[in-house]
Amino acid sequence: MDRYLSEDGYFFSDSLEAYIKKGLDMRIILVLLFCSVLMIGCSENLGEEFTIRGEITSIDPENKQIFIDGTPVIVKNIEDFKVGEILEAKLRSKSSNDYYNPKDIEIISLIKIEQQ
Numbered sequence: 148m149d150r151y152l153s154e155d156g157y158f159f160s161d162s163l164e165a166y167i168k169k170g171l172d173m174r175i176i177l178v179l180l181f182c183s184v185l186m187i188g189c190s191e192n193l194g195e196e197f198t199i200r201g202e203i204t205s206i207d208p209e210n211k212q213i214f215i216d217g218t219p220v221i222v223k224n225i226e227d228f229k230v231g232e233i234l235e236a237k238l239r240s241k242s243s244n245d246y247y248n249p250k251d252i253e254i255i256s257l258i259k260i261e262q263q
Contacts, residue, residue: 200235233260
């Protein structure tokens with residue numbers, strides 16, 4: 148590998164070492180690398196969590212949906228719920244869209260508060 152001495156006393160060549168010696172400090176490269184990894188790691192959308200608390204106003208057994216104060220929630224065990232029960236549901240949206248779609252909702256927890 149050919150190396151040359153610059154006017155300011157640094158050796159330089161066509162390698163990364165030359166760029167480092169000419170002023171690019173290794174810390175800058177590490178910071179840029181860290182920022183790249185951080186941005187890639189933070190780009191995953193985990194969805195927004197939210198809580199609904201209210202009364203089951205209706206049940207749609209065909210689509211396996213309960214409606215908590217009119218908001219549809221898809222459940223696996225539809226037979227465990229009755230109209231009039233008060234529930235608290237912690238939900239997470241798996242979509243990055245701003246609209247509510249029951250098919251994009253994951254149930255984190257579903258707690259019965261009251262039964263009628």
